[in-house]
Amino acid sequence: QAQLEESGGGLVQAGGSLRLSCAASGPTFSSSDMAWFRQAPEEEREFVASITWRGDSTVYADAVKGRFTISRDNAKNTLYLQMNSLKPEDAALYYCAVRKGPSVRSWRSYGYWGQGTQVTISS
Numbered sequence: 001q002a003q004l005e006e007s008g009g010g011l012v013q014a015g016g017s018l019r020l021s022c023a024a025s026g027p028t029f030s031s032s033d034m035a036w037f038r039q040a041p042e043e044e045r046e047f048v049a050s051i052t053w054r055g056d057s058t059v060y061a062d063a064v065k066g067r068f069t070i071s072r073d074n075a076k077n078t079l080y081l082q083m084n085s086l087k088p089e090d091a092a093l094y095y096c097a098v099r100k101g102p103s104v105r106s107w108r109s110y111g112y113w114g115q116g117t118q119v120t121i122s123s
Contacts, residue, residue: 095115
């Protein structure tokens with residue numbers, strides 16, 4: 001069973017950058033497609049970006065395309081999300097997750113969620 005732990009969140013000014021990490025334990029990380037989701041208060045969990053297990057294909061939400069980059073290091077069992085040009089609307093609790101179902105963008109296709117890391121943007 002996989003366990004995920006996100007880190008790297010914090011308070012940053014609009015226009016700034018943050019790099020999130022997701023440390024995974026368990027045997028499935030290196031063979032699993034992964035994704036980042038985010039959830040703001042009173043909002044639904046929202047797809048941010050995904051990456052295949054080989055790291056050779058990525059998908060991004062339109063809202064973050066060109067600003068965020070998802071990557072992974074299978075040797076370190078770690079998933080990353082580099083976030084640049086941050087906007088106030090990027091503020092949320094960010095989660096990493098392992099994909100178990102067919103849909104890349106639906107949170108319902110994902111199992112093994114971390115506890116999340118908070119990103120706060122000051123304008």
